[in-house]
Amino acid sequence: YTIVGYTLYFYIYSTWKGPSVFMEDLYVMPEYRGKGIGKGLMSKVAQVGKEKQCVRLQFSVLDWNAPSLDFYLARGAQDLTASEGWHSLRFDGEALDKLAAEAPED
Secondary structure, eight states, rough: OOOEEEEEEEEEHHHHHEEEEEEEEEOOGGGGGSSHHHHHHHHHHHHHHHHHOOEEOOOOOOOOOOOHHHHHTTTOOOOHHHHHHOOOOOHHHHHHHHHHHOOOOO
């Protein structure tokens, strides 16, 4: 067998909605795209999430990745950027170090 794609996911919790699954990555080798593999992988993550009582599947897509964004939207995903105004934020490097250093003592 040859691995032609994968998905990486984990469970998260929404204080408003409850348990959810976050799909960190979905990848299919370019020569195997358009054959239903990506849809199958994503559907399997949704199925596993539903079995674990998850109420939603969340993920992020970079703005330059129009083919992937179109893929997800065509399958019913909601783009929360415009509809709910969510911003994706991150601490890393020095900013993460500084934030961690400001933590209160246990």
